[in-house]
Amino acid sequence: SQKIEQNSEALNIQEGKTATLTCNYTNYSPAYLQWYRQDPGRGPVFLLLIRENEKEKRKERLKVTFDTTLKQSLFHITASQPADSATYLCALDDTNAGKSTFGDGTTLTVKP
Amino acid sequence: DTAVSQTPKYLVTQMGNDKSIKCEQNLGHDTMYWYKQDSKKFLKIMFSYNNKELIINETVPNRFSPKSPDKAHLNLHINSLELGDSAVYFCASSQSRGAETQYFGPGTRLLVL
Numbered sequence: 001s002q003k004i005e006q007n008s009e010a011l012n013i014q015e016g017k018t019a020t021l022t023c024n025y026t027n028y029s030p031a032y033l034q035w036y037r038q039d040p041g042r043g044p045v046f047l048l049l050i051r052e053n054e055k056e057k058r059k060e061r062l063k064v065t066f067d068t069t070l071k072q073s074l075f076h077i078t079a080s081q082p083a084d085s086a087t088y089l090c091a092l093d094d095t096n097a098g099k100s101t102f103g104d105g106t107t108l109t110v111k112p
Numbered sequence: 113d114t115a116v117s118q119t120p121k122y123l124v125t126q127m128g129n130d131k132s133i134k135c136e137q138n139l140g141h142d143t144m145y146w147y148k149q150d151s152k153k154f155l156k157i158m159f160s161y162n163n164k165e166l167i168i169n170e171t172v173p174n175r176f177s178p179k180s181p182d183k184a185h186l187n188l189h190i191n192s193l194e195l196g197d198s199a200v201y202f203c204a205s206s207q208s209r210g211a212e213t214q215y216f217g218p219g220t221r222l223l224v225l
Contacts, residue, residue: 032212043116043202043216044155087153093212099168100214102155 002027004092004103012109013080021075021106023090030093033066033073034100038087044102047088048075080110115139116217118203124223125193132189133220135203143167144186145204145214146178155202161186162209193224 007022023033032051036044050057050066050073057064063076077084087105094101116137125131137144145168146158160168161180175191186203203217 034212038153041219043204043219044214045216046213049212089155097168098209099157099160100212101157104152104154107153 002094002101004028004090004101006088006090006103006106008106009104010107010109012111015081015110015112017080019077019080019084019108019110021088021090021108023073023075023103025071025092028071028092028094028101031095032093033064034091034093035062035064035073035075036089036091036102038089038105044089077108080108082110082112085109116203116205116215118201118217118220120220121218122221122223124225126225127193127195129193130189130191131193131222132187133201133203133222135186135188135217137184137203137205137215137217139205139207139215140184141205141215142183142208143206144180144183145206146186146188147202147204147216149200149202149219151199159186159188167209190222193222195224198222198224 003026005024034049035047038044048064050064061078065074087107089105090103091100119134143162145160149155159178164180177189180186200219202219204214206214
């Protein structure tokens with residue numbers, strides 16, 4: 001069956017460190033993968049998209065990698081700040097079904 | 113200007129009632145979606161419309177009926193509300209059916225008592 005798993009429900013790190021979030025999937029062949037940020041009481045907000053033929057994508061302090069062999073994406077936030085505290089969702093392109101399917105999210109807390 | 117807006121923001125109602133949630137997007141997008149997010153934060157697609165045509169209809173009780181009067185609006189009507197319907201409902205839009213990025217509304221928090 002198809003599955004998307006994001007590492008540990010919660011991740012706590014110290015300010016200034018690099019946060020690494022994982023998204024693993026099975027029985028999908030996504031053409032692309034996206035990462036969204038969701039703050040409490042708000043809707044998800046798009047951050048980055050990486051395509052199957054891209055290994056890495058960067059945007060400011062954010063970096064995403066995509067390994068279609070391992071069926072995994074890593075999402076890194078360098079020099080993390082308390083303002084980065086939020087829930088981060090990965091979303092897979094489920095081309096056959098014509099939709100994106102979301103993981104269940106990882107809640108990141110950056111402590112000062 | 114709010115890109116994707118939903119009303120109401122909060123909805124508290126009794127079991128068995130019928131309620132509607134409205135969504136509007138001013139982005140000029142062709143495709144709109146309804147998602148349900150449960151208490152465990154799992155975001156699950158319910159419906160999708162492209163230019164007022166239903167294109168995705170997941171396994172959702174037929175008490176839920178979406179309606180798209182035009183491509184800027186997508187409403188969700190729920191009949192005979194049940195306790196298990198309590199969740200946050202998000203509307204989203206994307207430029208086209210094959211477009212990748214979705215823009216989400218602020219959510220409607222539904223509590224069924």
